[in-house]
Amino acid sequence: MKILVPIKRVVDYNVRVRVRTDGSGLELNNVKMSMNPFDEIALEEAVRLKEKGVATEVIAISIGVPQAKDTLRTALAMGADRAILVHATDDVCQDIEPLSVARILEKIIKSEAPQLVIAGKQAIDNDMNATGQMLAAALGWGQATYASAIEVQNNTVLVTREIDGGLQTLCLKLPAVVTTDLRLNQPRYVALPAIMKAKKKTIDEISIKTLGIDITPRLSILSTAEPPKRQAGIKVKSVDELVSKLKNEAGVL
Amino acid sequence: MFLNETQEEVRATTRSFVNNVVRPAAETLDREERFPTEIYDEMGKLGLFGIAVPEELGGPGFDTLTYAVVMEELSRGYASVADQCGLVELISTLLVRHGTPEQQKMLPDVMSMKRKVAYCITEPEAGTDVSGIRTTATRDGDGWVLNGGKIWIHNAPVADTGFVLARTDKEAGNRGMSIFIVDLHAKGVERGPKEHKMGQRASQVGGLDFQDVRLGADALLGEMNRGFHMMMSVLDKGRVGIAALAVGIAQAGLEAAVDYAGTRKQFGKHISEFQGVQWLLADMAKDIEAARLLVYSAAMKIDRGLDATRACSMAKCFAGDIAVSRTADAVQVFGGSGYIRGFEVERLYRDAKITQIYEGTNQIQRMIIARELLRKGAEA
Numbered sequence: 001m002k003i004l005v006p007i008k009r010v011v012d013y014n015v016r017v018r019v020r021t022d023g024s025g026l027e028l029n030n031v032k033m034s035m036n037p038f039d040e041i042a043l044e045e046a047v048r049l050k051e052k053g054v055a056t057e058v059i060a061i062s063i064g065v066p067q068a069k070d071t072l073r074t075a076l077a078m079g080a081d082r083a084i085l086v087h088a089t090d091d092v093c094q095d096i097e098p099l100s101v102a103r104i105l106e107k108i109i110k111s112e113a114p115q116l117v118i119a120g121k122q123a124i125d126n127d128m129n130a131t132g133q134m135l136a137a138a139l140g141w142g143q144a145t146y147a148s149a150i151e152v153q154n155n156t157v158l159v160t161r162e163i164d165g166g167l168q169t170l171c172l173k174l175p176a177v178v179t180t181d182l183r184l185n186q187p188r189y190v191a192l193p194a195i196m197k198a199k200k201k202t203i204d205e206i207s208i209k210t211l212g213i214d215i216t217p218r219l220s221i222l223s224t225a226e227p228p229k230r231q232a233g234i235k236v237k238s239v240d241e242l243v244s245k246l247k248n249e250a251g252v253l
Numbered sequence: 254m255f256l257n258e259t260q261e262e263v264r265a266t267t268r269s270f271v272n273n274v275v276r277p278a279a280e281t282l283d284r285e286e287r288f289p290t291e292i293y294d295e296m297g298k299l300g301l302f303g304i305a306v307p308e309e310l311g312g313p314g315f316d317t318l319t320y321a322v323v324m325e326e327l328s329r330g331y332a333s334v335a336d337q338c339g340l341v342e343l344i345s346t347l348l349v350r351h352g353t354p355e356q357q358k359m360l361p362d363v364m365s366m367k368r369k370v371a372y373c374i375t376e377p378e379a380g381t382d383v384s385g386i387r388t389t390a391t392r393d394g395d396g397w398v399l400n401g402g403k404i405w406i407h408n409a410p411v412a413d414t415g416f417v418l419a420r421t422d423k424e425a426g427n428r429g430m431s432i433f434i435v436d437l438h439a440k441g442v443e444r445g446p447k448e449h450k451m452g453q454r455a456s457q458v459g460g461l462d463f464q465d466v467r468l469g470a471d472a473l474l475g476e477m478n479r480g481f482h483m484m485m486s487v488l489d490k491g492r493v494g495i496a497a498l499a500v501g502i503a504q505a506g507l508e509a510a511v512d513y514a515g516t517r518k519q520f521g522k523h524i525s526e527f528q529g530v531q532w533l534l535a536d537m538a539k540d541i542e543a544a545r546l547l548v549y550s551a552a553m554k555i556d557r558g559l560d561a562t563r564a565c566s567m568a569k570c571f572a573g574d575i576a577v578s579r580t581a582d583a584v585q586v587f588g589g590s591g592y593i594r595g596f597e598v599e600r601l602y603r604d605a606k607i608t609q610i611y612e613g614t615n616q617i618q619r620m621i622i623a624r625e626l627l628r629k630g631a632e633a
């Protein structure tokens with residue numbers, strides 16, 4: 001069984017992001033970029049399935065700027081067998097919208113024919129939480145989102161989902177699309193020898209032009225603003241004062 | 254900027270391991286003076302020991318610059334952990350360069366830390382002046398008998414195998430010493446108590462006594478009577494490693510100081526708004542960056558096969574000195590808190606001091622720099 005894992009290159013979660021002075025988005029030049037953490041979880045799960053002998057090949061795919069190649073190298077060092085980079089833009093500030101990503105993935109999937117796509121539930125940059133769902137719809141495959149456990153059995157996959165108030169287990173016929181939640185696994189640290197071995201694995205590069213897919217944005221960003229600065233805390237002298245402030249000033253009681 | 258894609262990736266993966274596993278454990282390890290077996294096991298699995306061991310011998314086969322990057326990152330978490338990495342690097346470099354295929358078979362266990370090693374040179378009468386060693390290995394059949402004592406040996410209280418410098422020819426000075434691979438569980442090996450140190454307290458350091466320890470013919474590493482030269486041949490790399498370790502300590506101090514300055518308030522302002530504090534931070538940052546670049550330059554010289562002696566001594570000396578002076582500044586930024594156990598900068602200041610002493614004291618580094626200048630000229 002082949003597993004395809006889409007990987008997005010996003011601003012590293014440790015970076016304190018700043019809004020560009022013209023408000024058109026975030027400052028992305030000279031900012032540390034990394035693999036979207038949910039995609040890391042997806043890849044870890046795929047690699048574990050391969051280590052268990054369930055999967056035969058894990059393919060990582062990224063869509064975006066040429067620099068995403070670095071992110072794919074990390075994916076290869078984590079255990080993906082090979083990678084595909086769809087070169088969609090040169091502008092690090094251009095986000096490829098979920099529908100376009102889904103359409104591109106659909107096309108690649110037609111030729112690669114994976115049985116399972118494991119994707120992050122969302123990318124931490126704009127939290128769309130849509131690509132996996134759109135891809136399943138485009139392919140006409142079953143989908144299970146927010147996975148906290150995945151088990152492949154013959155031609156089906158059992159997925160435990162984290163939902164409000166508990167866990168739900170779904171059984172999907174393969175091929176299927178699964179998106180990962182935070183508690184699915186703890187991704188491994190990349191071992192140093194694996195970094196060397198990853199250099200010998202291949203990254204196929206495809207230009208968006210050869211795919212014939214229109215990725216013109218359908219959404220336009222009107223404004224981006226930083227959250228209001230946190231106010232400094234205050235000390236109160238008594239419980240009475242605290243209760244009164246919570247009632248009258250904070251309005252939470 | 255100076256690192257290629259692979260080196261950046263090594264840095265990123267080491268850093269995330271250090272942020273999650275090493276740095277949070279440092280305070281407890283320091284307080285308990287405990288050997289962190291669990292961290293070393295995991296480092297072994299991640300390939301963080303024996304960084305330059307070539308792929309055909311089971312290592313990742315990285316260059317010296319990559320090794321320096323790893324050392325800085327590990328040390329940013331905890332210098333004792335980096336020092337263990339440096340020790341394994343020296344031993345494995347000796348084994349790769351001088352070991353017989355049979356001796357090299359121990360490399361996988363050395364790199365997984367299943368076999369803990371020690372590098373045994375210093376003696377009560379032989380510190381900076383290594384030629385003063387009195388430990389002797391006397392011929393006995395096709396093997397040797399080892400007698401003498403070593404002090405301040407990293408890992409001595411826990412090690413399985415010692416790489417011991419001993420005199421094999423009393424008359425021949427530096428040409429009369431050899432390195433032996435010694436089973437430290439063997440009869441006649443006595444371990445002294447663990448020393449209680451100012452800093453790097455998770456490193457187990459102590460003495461070793463050898464009384465008529467029998468060594469087989471296979472115990473000799475490399476050529477007979479070439480021990481001193483073999484030791485010297487890995488010194489450059491050792492110095493780059495300790496220099497990078499020093500940079501890591503200072504870097505951790507800078508990070509802590511910048512964070513603290515942005516949160517601590519006095520006179521109704523963050524102390525980072527006072528120019529007096531800003532200048533401390535600026536001076537810390539520029540010295541640390543300068544030291545890091547000296548480390549990179551020395552490592553790159555080694556990797557390109559250039560004469561690196563002066564560069565390695567400059568890096569070791571400068572980085573050790575600024576690690577001490579700039580962690581002192583970090584303590585200053587913290588005020589009284591910086592002097593209290595439990596605050597990271599208090600530990601960093603203690604951990605930094607030894608970087609001016611081991612791997613050749615900074616007086617000796619200056620001596621070497623001057624000697625190189627006077628011998629080979631002052632051109633850059």
Ligand SMILES: Cc1cc2nc3c(=O)[nH]c(=O)nc-3n(C[C@H](O)[C@H](O)[C@H](O)COP(=O)(O)OP(=O)(O)OC[C@H]3O[C@@H](n4cnc5c(N)ncnc54)[C@H](O)[C@@H]3O)c2cc1C
Pocket residue numbers: 372373374375379380381382404405406407408450458607610611612613614615616617620
């Ligand atoms: C924590 C720790 C770990 C160690 N780990 C190891 C280890 O694993 N293996 C090992 O073999 N050793 C180890 N050592 C020993 C270390 O390498 C020595 O302490 C170091 O080489 C200095 O020797 P010394 O202490 O005898 O000082 P000395 O040589 O007595 O020096 C005392 C002072 O005199 C100065 N001095 C000496 N000669 C000159 C000169 N010619 N010109 C100018 N100044 C000079 C020195 O710079 C120093 O300031 C360790 C030491 C410590 C503290």
